[in-house]
Amino acid sequence: MKGKQTVYVNEFTDGVLDPNKEMEYVVKDGGYIVANTAPGCWGPMITPALKGGHEVTKPVYVEGAEVGDAIAISIKSIQVTSIATSSGNDEPVEGRFTGDPFIDAKCPTCVTVNPETVIKGIGEKAVHCKTCDTDITPFIFTHGYTMAFNENKSVGVTLPKESAEKIAKNGKHYMATPEHSIQNPIVTFAKHDMPGVVARLRPFLGQLGTTPAQAFPDSHNAGDFGQALLHAPHDFSMTEEELEDRTDGHMDVNRVREGAVLICPVKVPGGGVYLGDMHAMQGNGEIAGHTTDVAGIVNLQVHVLKDVQLEGPVLLPVEEDLPYLAKPFSEDEIAQAKALGNSWGVTELEESLPVSFIGTGKDLNDATTNGMERAAKFFGISVPEVMNRATVTGSIDVGRHPGVVTVTFLVPKEYLETRSLLEIVENQYL
Numbered sequence: 001m002k003g004k005q006t007v008y009v010n011e012f013t014d015g016v017l018d019p020n021k022e023m024e025y026v027v028k029d030g031g032y033i034v035a036n037t038a039p040g041c042w043g044p045m046i047t048p049a050l051k052g053g054h055e056v057t058k059p060v061y062v063e064g065a066e067v068g069d070a071i072a073i074s075i076k077s078i079q080v081t082s083i084a085t086s087s088g089n090d091e092p093v094e095g096r097f098t099g100d101p102f103i104d105a106k107c108p109t110c111v112t113v114n115p116e117t118v119i120k121g122i123g124e125k126a127v128h129c130k131t132c133d134t135d136i137t138p139f140i141f142t143h144g145y146t147m148a149f150n151e152n153k154s155v156g157v158t159l160p161k162e163s164a165e166k167i168a169k170n171g172k173h174y175m176a177t178p179e180h181s182i183q184n185p186i187v188t189f190a191k192h193d194m195p196g197v198v199a200r201l202r203p204f205l206g207q208l209g210t211t212p213a214q215a216f217p218d219s220h221n222a223g224d225f226g227q228a229l230l231h232a233p234h235d236f237s238m239t240e241e242e243l244e245d246r247t248d249g250h251m252d253v254n255r256v257r258e259g260a261v262l263i264c265p266v267k268v269p270g271g272g273v274y275l276g277d278m279h280a281m282q283g284n285g286e287i288a289g290h291t292t293d294v295a296g297i298v299n300l301q302v303h304v305l306k307d308v309q310l311e312g313p314v315l316l317p318v319e320e321d322l323p324y325l326a327k328p329f330s331e332d333e334i335a336q337a338k339a340l341g342n343s344w345g346v347t348e349l350e351e352s353l354p355v356s357f358i359g360t361g362k363d364l365n366d367a368t369t370n371g372m373e374r375a376a377k378f379f380g381i382s383v384p385e386v387m388n389r390a391t392v393t394g395s396i397d398v399g400r401h402p403g404v405v406t407v408t409f410l411v412p413k414e415y416l417e418t419r420s421l422l423e424i425v426e427n428q429y430l
Contacts, residue, residue, distance in 0.1 A: 003028040003063040009035040011180045012276075013059075015044060015052030015103075016236075017249075018215040019268040023061040026270075032076075033060050033273060033300040036178045039293035040206055040219075040277025042087055042186035043175070046127050046137045048096075048105035049116050053219030054250070054277050055183050059211045061270030062302050069266045070308035071210060071273060072424055074301040078203045078258045080153045080280055081176040082294035084167050086187045088144025089288045093137065099233040101138035103217050109134040122168035122190050144191030147292055148174075149280065153201050156280060156292065160195040176295040186293070201280045203296065204257035209249020209313060210264040211272025214242060218276075222250040223360025223370060224403025248312045248360050249274065253399035253406060254282045255356070259318040261428055263421075265310040273302060285401040308420050311374050315356040315406060316428045323395035326354040326408045328429050352393070352410035353425045361403045368396055371407035379415045 003026040011024075027033055040054040047055075065071055092101040095108045106113045107129040116130040127137040146164035147156040159167070164187075167174045171185030212221055217236055220226050226246055229238040247265055256262055264271070280292035319327060329337070334349070341349055357378075359371020372386045386409065390396060394409030416422040 001026045004031065006032040006034060007060055009033060009057045009060060010178055011058045012038055012055045013218065015050035015055060015218055016215055017059070017211050017218050017221060017274065019211050019213060019272065020215070023059050023270055023272055025058060025060040027060050027062055027302060029062060029064045029302070029304045031302060033302060035275055035298045037276045037278050037296050037298055038178050038181040038183060039082065039085065039175055039186070039295050041290045041293045043183035043293060045090065045102065045139045046186060047117065047183045048136060048138060049114050049182060051103055051114060052217035053102040054207055055181055056207050056218045056274045056276035059272030059274045062273060062304060064304045065266045065271040066269060067266055068307065068309050070305040070310050071264050071266060071271045072303045072305055073208065073262045073264060073273060075205070075256070075258050075260050075262070076299040076301055078205065078278065079297045080149065080201065080203050080278070080294045081296050082149065082174070083176065084146060084148040084174040084187060085280065085292050085294050086144060086146040086189060086191055087290045087292050088141045088191055088193070090139045090290060091142045092139055096136060096138045100228055102219055103236060104234045105138040107132060107134055107136050117184060119184055119188055122165060122188055124189050126188050127184055141189065141191050143193050144189065145194050145197065146187055146191055147199070149201065156199045156201060158195050158197040159192060161192045164190040164192040178295060199281055202254070202257065203278055203280055203294070204254050204282070205275055205298065206252045206277030206279050207250050208256055208262055208275045210247045210266060211268050211274065212247045213245035213267040216246060219250055221246050222248050222404060223367060224362060224400065225250060227362045248358055250277070251313065251358055251399055251404050252282065252286050253315065253358065253404065254284065255315060255317040255321040255406070257318070261316040261424065263305065263308070263310065263314040263316070265312065275300070285398040287401050305420060305424070310378065312360065313358040315358060316425060317356060319429060322354050323397065323408055325392065326394040326410055328353060351413045353413060353416065353429055354394070354408060355411045355425060356406040356408040358399070359405045359407055363403050364398060364401065364405060367403040367405045368407065371405055375407055378419060379411070
């Protein structure tokens with residue numbers, strides 16, 4: 001199939017990122033991907049037919065992308081289309097899954113695995129097995145809320161019981177669920193535990209990346225969620241070595257928003273760019289485990305970076321989102337540094353620009369180590385050098401608890417040039 005300049009994607013996986021499936025969408029190098037994304041997390045979590053915790057877009061083949069390359073994904077725009085959503089802290093329901101409620105949900109009565117469902121009424125018992133009519137949701141809330149957004153999507157307000165129940169009765173409309181999505185709308189549960197909370201919107205993509213080298217449930221394509229796959233009692237059981245085939249597309253890093261550039265590893269021919277799990281807002285860490293899942297329209301531009309071999313994603317945030325110490329220096333700061341250097345015999349100042357490496361692991365300590373090791377390996381330097389640079393010219397920031405971080409520091413331009421990243425980083429910050 002010949003690549004198109006602009007590819008429009010409104011179809012979704014069954015919750016599995018499978019490199020063995022032929023990619024139906026093909027885009028040119030330098031072309032655009034426009035997608036209508038489905039809400040992530042809670043909707044798929046109460047839809048047992050989905051075999052992952054999200055419902056992401058079908059992957060897009062990027063012409064010219066070969067294993068060992070990278071794909072730079074520029075986020076041109078993110079637009080929330082949902083009118084309302086619901087979220088909160090989760091609790092799995094025993095007896096309604098075998099090994100992992102995100103992956104192998106089952107009906108406790110007819111024992112069908114990944115059964116189809118129907119919605120009957122509202123509330124946490126509204127999701128029923130299509131075969132035997134049993135209440136079947138694999139997850140319930142420990143504490144939750146329903147939130148509505150204003151027309152220009154600048155603020156949201158959590159709702160009281162009556163309003164939450166009104167939305168619950170017409171869930172797909174209020175969540176603007178895309179036509180090809182099969183998920184049950186989470187607003188059906190009509191949660192209303194903290195009405196009257198005001199929140200600012202700053203939408204971003206919790207899922208953005210490339211297809212892993214073997215089949216992964218979409219929500220488990222990360223070093224922390226992926227731990228649940230180790231020696232698991234289902235079809236996606238993996239060893240620690242096989243877990244390295246992930247691409248860490250499930251990051252929940254709130255800096256992956258409009259204006260940012262995400263550089264992703266290519267581990268299968270064509271890369272297989274996919275996206276989803278848009279959130280209306282999220283504080284660092286996503287400490288509740290979930291945040292405001294929404295549908296939306298996303299416009300991305302992709303560029304193949306030949307022979308830029310990465311183990312995980314590299315993020316170029318918008319300048320506003322950079323840690324204070326990692327922001328590019330102003331002309332006045334450079335002048336001050338030159339004067340100081342001259343007084344101490346420093347003849348040449350290092351020129352540098354910011355880069356954030358994504359690190360993931362079973363906990364935040366392992367994720368930090370992973371991010372630093374990825375940076376060190378990529379630039380051919382030592383981990384202690386990364387530690388020093390991140391300490392005085394950057395920061396370690398939590399993306400998602402328990403195990404996603406960003407390792408950000410000012411990188412010498414000569415390092416970037418050697419690894420063919422100088423042009424793209426300069427375009428982002430200069």
